[in-house]
Amino acid sequence: MFSALKQPAVLRQDALASLVVFLVALPLCVGVAVASGVPAELGLITGIVGGLVVGALPGSTFQVSGPAAGLTVLVFEAVREFGLGMLGAIVLATGVLQLVLGLLKFGRWFRAISVSVVHGMLAGIGLVLIFGQLYTMAGVKQPRSGLDKIAGIPGLAVDIFTDSAALTAFAVGAGTIAVLVVWKKLPAKAQLVPAPLAAVALATAVTVLGGLDVANVEVRGLADAIQPPGLNDLTSLGGVAVLGTVIAFTLIASAETLFSAAAVDRMHDGPRTHYDKELLAQGVGNAVCGVLGALPMTAVIVRSSANVQAGAKTALSRILHGAWLLLFVVLLPQAIGVIPLAALAGVLVHAGCKLIPVKELAPLWREHRGEVVVLGVTAVAIVTTSMFEGVVLGILLAVVKTAWDTSKVQLDVRELTDGRMVATVVGNATFLRLPRILETLEALPQDRPIEIDLSGVRHLDHACRTALEGWAARHNAPGTEPVLMRHPEPEKAAV
Template identity: 35%
Template sequence: MKPTFATYIKALKNDIPSSIVVFLVALPLCLGIALASKAPLFSGLIAGVVGGIVVGLASRSHLSVSGPAAGLTAIVSSAILTLPSYEAFLVAVVLAGCLQVVFGFAKAGIIGDYVPSSVIKGMLAAIGLILILNQVPHLLGDDSQFESDEGSSTPVAKGNVFTNFFNAFGNINSIALLIGGICLVFHFVWEKFVSKQKNEFVKLIPAPLLVVFIGVGMNLLFKNSSAGNLTGEHLVIIPKANSFEEFLSFFTTPDWSQIMNSKVLGTAVVLAIVASLESLLSIEAIDDLDPYQRVTPTNRELKAQGLGNITSGLIGGLPVTSVIVRSSANVNAGAKTKMSTIYHGTLLLLCVAFIPNILNLIPKTALAAVLIFTGYKLAKPSLFKAYYKKGWDQFLPLVITIAAILATDLLRGVIIGIVVGLIFVIRSNFRSSVFAIVDGNSYLFRLRKDVSFLNKPIIKNRLEKVPDNSQVLIDATQADFIDKDIVEIIEDFMLHAPLSNIDVTLKTNPTNDHGFSKRILEGNHKGANLIRTIEKEIEETTNV
């Protein structure tokens, strides 16, 4: 059901606190991703504002949050270095947005439906682990590397996720660790405390917001202590404008003279494809986290993302996608509607324009505590336990997806996970499509579901092993589809069976002969009584 104005008003008490949490999480991510992309810092903030307001208004996703994504940093940084100018790169962003709108009208959103749930859960868990790996250094006070949503094991800033994690233990700042540690413990304790409360007012107070206030308050208290407080790179850093004219100078327009540059066009195509895939995967994952299990129209989402990239590119911003970390923070903070996303974009715009000095008081270690808790929620030990109980066909794709994302990046890791999932589907198809029962010299082969060419080796092998002087019944009545290759194997077996004194009967569905030759079917009617006899004897034996 489409939300009404009354729905949005009713959800204000949930959406406004959630938007503040998402805003606080998004702020350092926008700046960090811009830094990693070798783009102007303000371009990341522009993308955050556009992702919140423009995409939020155009999208029909209830909880997804869009903005600059770490998954695109390698593509963006490479493009900025190879293209003539940043303004030329903006042309590619606008064109990528146009392509995404075309994808939406072409109904390409269905691609996301083909990703197995175990791969989506693996993607979420991997991002949770990467969040923890990325944010522990900030919690310890090592703020020398950029913040990332999805991270990457490949070098992007001063190392990679793993080296930065281990190196941080050699650069511990005791004040940052104390503030961050208290914030993190408080976050876990508060969540446990709230879960046991029946008071609705207490449940409306978002823990991440309290964590940020505690972090700012503690840092101000340390200002007059002998140890000193956190300053400089340990705090959020937002570009400040001394005048309205200087603020406007932060915006950049595309250089349209580069529109026919082949490198610009190539970059646009790559951005459109990768950004669309990441958005579809994120939407699929966030819909899975939605407590109300609402479903996002994916084709509409592609159009919304395209409109967002067109807008972002026109005013100097980075490309945007739907991003999981901000979206999951939105879910965990209790958001009910998409207005939370729009409010967060509005907050970004207003605060960056009018109160950057206040925001620059927030310690990164406090934000790290919020993100580490979010990462834990995405990669809970109970998730692995639940999927292990489901069986190896569910557990292995989950684990391999996680390992692949940690070793490569989000997109490549998901592709590897899908391939592994496909292998299990093929393996399952081998086993379920062909069912065989043997009783003495009587054989029953039952074909079920879709029997594709992939089943050719197993069917051929089983028919070849039928000994001389046997009775064989091939039951195809439960098969919806039988590949022509399989039909040929069965017909060939039936034609040559008399040479080995093998009596073969084929049972087909009267409404679907699956392409068997007329001669085979006509000869088959003569053994109608034998079909029932063999089938009854075999099934009675197996039921004893």
């Protein structure tokens, strides 16, 4: 990174890339903060820390960190339940936990989380964002639960078409989405301006020049927005509900960061990400954000990909993007106050749509239908319950699915010339396959000598062994030779 200071060409390229990332990050930092129910400045503070602090730490060279749409729903729920004062304590605890996990070399293990769970998590977040921000686009207070948000859509539509103020605000948001969609189809020179910035700037210009009466972002000032956690907030971290939120923050932020790192590494030929160091860097960043009372951070794929595509050469580009954010907040804070909330809501509705893996569903259904079920259940659970419960349910379902897939067993019954019947079991005999095994065995006659051959079993769990022994002890009728069981060798059964 420091070598770039001695190479004018590299320094110039990194500076240009940092400006592109800054222009992408600016509207997203503000939008994520507003959607999370916190002052807009807190999103910018997280972006600044992500650039100046995390950007200077080892881990990933090109990945850019800041507030992410993926945590918006969880932050909103946490602020609503525990209050804004507790947000800093929760984010601080999240950072400390990430530091512990990084020191224990857990970074690589986050890649073991099922991709279907991650996609389901992002899809669930996307759906909640879409349905929630539709209300903000119309200037209407959104319902609390995901189900209420969905159920209230017909009533929202009525409000939009019967209330001129709601219709005006919704038109601004819809226009913002239209610009975001169309921008990618414009000539390459026009696309030098990031789509989110162009969409928000155009929406702001329309509302200002047209004198439209729409709600704008409230500006409090950087010093007033910073709220370090107090002693009471820190002592409240021992509560079960708060600990659950900290764990959810840690799991989702870390998983999103490390999955983003894997995606960014595929975009360039430079140094690969060191996952444990990146987790440590995220821990430091979140700890600093927690002390400042700001939003939690993750690595963000939109900003990271913009950084790579802009031709960044070193980590200097992501550090400079944080410096531009800081200068903007210090020199032009009032510029935030003219941004219409409906425009930011439109940006997040568009971001929510991009979180739903629509293109991957059809091929995934053809090849791995069970993965689609895990994805769908995770997404629906997040919408209907909460982020934490949905992710936990998705992980449990993925574990069960994996156990089911690996516990394949084959049971063959044959009759020998002397009338003896032999049932041969091959594969992994676990409790998940026990109903089928017992159903086949119980259909065997009770007045014939029977042998159960388990020598071909690679794994025999305790539940299955106990059930088979119980069946063998009681199956044959009195006067008939007892069922003979040939157990697998110990070392084979333990595989």
